[in-house]
């Protein structure tokens with residue numbers, strides 16, 4: 312999943328519009344983009360929309376409210392019947408929260424006649440100061456876990472920071488740390504690392520720079536808040552023709568060299584990490600329909 316578009320779960324207009332975006336995943340949000348007074352109606356609107364739209368286009372995820380809000384169970388009850396692709400859990404404190412959600416989903420799948428283990432989980436895993444110290448705990452938390460992402464907005468509120476960006480628009484140190492730990496935590500847990508939102512949704516150039524940096528570092532997708540961000544994200548996270556050709560050449564050179572640990576191509580050395588990287592590139596190209 313390259314692009315993940317957030318849509319406020321209480322906005323029928325935006326929900327309808329999400330169907331015409333090219334997002335790989337649409338996240339119907341019951342959490343931060345919905346005011347407390349609207350939580351109940353957002354559940355109803357979201358569930359009705361999902362019932363009507365589920366076989367149509369993108370993967371539909373639901374972002375529920377965090378486990379400590381007392382709202383999570385009602386969120387889940389409202390939407391599970393409509394069989395979302397997955398549940399995004401915000402403000403997780405460690406892998407134990409994912410295991411906790413896994414247990415809830417197992418019960419709800421049984422109640423709704425859904426095959427055990429079908430519903431996936433993604434976690435927003437860096438939204439509090441404490442959660443930065445547990446980003447290595449997601450490995451083995453649940454077979455359902457398919458993505459980890461991070462958030463700067465709630466983390467900055469928890470840290471008491473004035474902003475998460477410096478005067479040049481770059482992330483400041485605490486958020487660079489959260490980003491890097493999320494990437495490493497996701498890879499360690501053998502799940503997809505997804506970069507956080509870029510909130511200046513009219514700044515296409517800024518978004519492109521941030522997507523390219525995320526892709527360079529190992530993220531394989533990015534959250535979005537506006538439909539106009541989707542094409543830029545999809546393009547950035549789809550391996551280019553040149554990249555695919557290079558990866559194919561590396562894999563072929565290793566294959567032709569038998570069981571060699573190291574090969575050379577045009578005076579450059581390639582060993583096992585390069586082979587693994589090339590294989591990952593082709594796997595991503597395949598997912599993006601590029602093979």
Ligand code: COA
Nearest residue numbers: 316317318319324325326328329340343344508536537538
């Ligand atoms: N999903 C679907 N449609 C969206 C959308 C989204 N995330 N964001 C905007 N749109 C729609 C608008 O409704 C509008 O539709 P229209 O052409 O039929 O009138 C169109 O896209 C253009 O929107 P625009 O006028 O540029 O932006 P806006 O001022 O209406 O909305 C935001 C700006 C930030 C409020 C809106 O993008 C949004 O709600 N984003 C998601 C926020 C969210 O979920 N946050 C939680 C995660 S951090």
Ligand code: MG
Nearest residue numbers: 343462464465
């Ligand atoms: Mg938030």
